[in-house]
Amino acid sequence: METLRQKLSCPVCPELFTPPVLVLSGAHNFCKQCLEKILLHQNCHHINGLFHCPLCRKVIYLRGRGIVGQLRNSLVETILEKFKYELEKICTQEKRQLTQICEEHGENMNLMCLTDDKPIHAIWKLFGKHEDHNVAKIPEAYNARKKTFIKKLHLVHKKSEEARKETEKLINELTAGVTDTKVMIDTVGMGLLKGIWYRMAELQAKLHHDYSTKLEKLQ
Template identity: 50%
Template structure:
């Protein structure tokens, strides 16, 4: 290989050729950059100039095309590429052998010191710092730990599969929660537009409260999702080490930290979160919105069908509930949603909505109200979680 590298070296820079390689009419090869510097050193700057070959001193004519007229030696470039590939393989093999050799005694690492948990050579055991330590064959320790590693991966796979199923349910609940938040804000807008101007700040404050409740609940779901994904990330790291480690030494060096992470994972014996429906109550916010207002006196015009129906539904619900708690709002929520599904809201309602809303707590402009889509609320939630 050394002789071949010498043949593939440039006579000017004395290094391996740097492509493109140019062949002179005298059959000597040079790097293009070296030929360029040779032309400058010999004051050959014209396209029809002449210069001497640095090896044989033969006069070379450029023939009107300058350095671009010289022949490119593709064969030498191909051989050079193959030589570089072989040299890289040789260096990799040497590095692999070196990594399995004792740095002190330059002997093969064939034992495992069980006291210090590091690979050692036979001389380290006989005459070195480990002569009083308990040792075992490196191959046996490697095989045993590898088998244990595989068993741990299997356990993590089972745990991650369960976590994946729960994650899907949590994500579905999260989407439903965001959708319910948007429905609630739409309902608050519709009722708020029908009420007198003195309730304007109450409408906007309730919307901010919905955003806050939605964000808090989404943060809880997001936190649960991140906990469930810990095992999946650890599984990928362990799988990568198992499939891609070059030699036992590398495996034994890296498996120590991963085993610490596995121990932490299984030390956390908290049960997986159980998905549960935790929607936002439309009825609870509507009750707070119309609290202290006589709907029948406010809705003077019988054409205001929405306000009249909301008042009737709320009156029917409140008269039937002796004890009001969070579960009792489910009936009111169903009544209001059923009523809303039967109403056809005109497209012009959006243009006639109140313009005096307070800014959302998630707004950066501080001007008029900003509405957020479910995807935007999810992004806000994730950003708050990361902070």
Template identity: 80%
Template sequence: MMEALREVLSCPVCLDLFTPPVLVLSCTHNFCKQCLEKILIHQNCRHVNGHFHCPLCRKVIYLRGRGIVGLLRNSLVESILEKFKDELEKIHAQEKTQLSQMCEEHGENMNLMCLTDDEPICAICKLFGKHKHHNVAKVSEAYNTRKNSFIKNLHLVHKKSEDARKGTEKLINELTAAATDTKIMIDTVGTSLLKGIRYRMAELQSKLHNDYSTKLEKMQVLSNETEAPGQLYQQMKTLLEQHLNSVQFLQEDKKLREKIEKTIEGKASYQDPPKYKISVRQYFEELIKGINIKDYLSNTCEEMFASITDLHETCSSECPAFVFSGQSPDQFFCKQVLRLFEKSNDTNQDHFENTAPTALQH
């Protein structure tokens, strides 16, 4: 039936299924438009008012001033052709599904699952083949068990993917915030010092820019690496939703299992964040290295920090304006600056108090 219909829907020139648009001649014979164009060239019919002979019945066909555009289009044949192609696709899909469940060696349905080799097999494989002494189960039972395990792993991989994405985004935000705070610290402290510090400020700004760019580039590479769990998740989701049958699912499940286990058990790089952060303390110590802060502080320093509205309002409850009551100005100044700009709770302030004053006096 399908072969007979294919013959009716085939162009007599190219002998393949019609390629729309399909044109019908006055003699009722149908041709692909592109095939008719070749016929006109072959018969030397190049004028819009010309004529040519039907390749089948040799009847003279007149173009009547419009060329090949004036020929009728056979919408009925095109409609039937479209439905015929849809049916062919369905038949091919069914054949593919059937073949995927057939044993390549014996041509029988694979209705058993070899638990030893972890692959679907047919009854002959178990009775007489290489799986004769292996443990087996029904494909339907193995399918249900593996599918449930697959769904569980699917959720785990999705969670892994989401955690990786959120962890990376958090590190990038913290890195950006640290770079912004460090820039504010450099600008604020540097402005309160003598003009000789400007060159060092420029160096540090450049270093900070490079430091931030390098770390951000590494973070972006890390972000790209975290796409792997997401891609695996999509593969698993697609297989779960679109697998053809239990055999095909079990075969694909076997291929993906190693990736799934590595993804679930692997440790993400974003879980080691210190190397992706910027240290405000490091830049501050470089900025004032070799400088005696006592010689540079003045009454305007307090006014300068107080004029930074947002920063002052944020920190005023924790860090009041600079009042040097009883403490060495350089030590108190350094402590107050770091309190303003360092957001980490694990800042080692005692270490700075023991080392910074000594360095500042040299």
């Protein structure tokens, strides 16, 4: 749980990300408000300015769009929202179960009926309708649920990393494609220009020749 919390924490605060979460070109995420502090600390006040990522020191160019031009990591925000929701739900349930008392018997609800997914106490297990049900102590049941929840979140995080890498690969391929296309356009354009220049030279030579010939005849 702590490992996942660290992955969802801003390296500047360092608290859980406060949306919107911005991702730099070096794939490092920051709270927008923390990124603004970084720009202020590095004296980057212009929308065309540049600054260094505080983690990898890579130069980030704002390119006339300021901080709003940085990509928003909606995937991390979605995982963060799910993490906060589940964490709050687990904590609320734990607190409620620790203080919950059966009004009928005055017993603490210290067991969890796994069949009905509800808290019970020992009397209900021994003599009540939960006699044939599977039960566990509440702390053990919630620890098992926490582990399951953490595994699911790790799986989501793994998929998000794979999606990010795939996106970066696609961006690199597109960038390479744009570069190749530009080179091809420049090459073809230069060839066309050379052809035009060569044709112009031919026409000028022919014009000069015709002019000289006609001038000789007139003389």
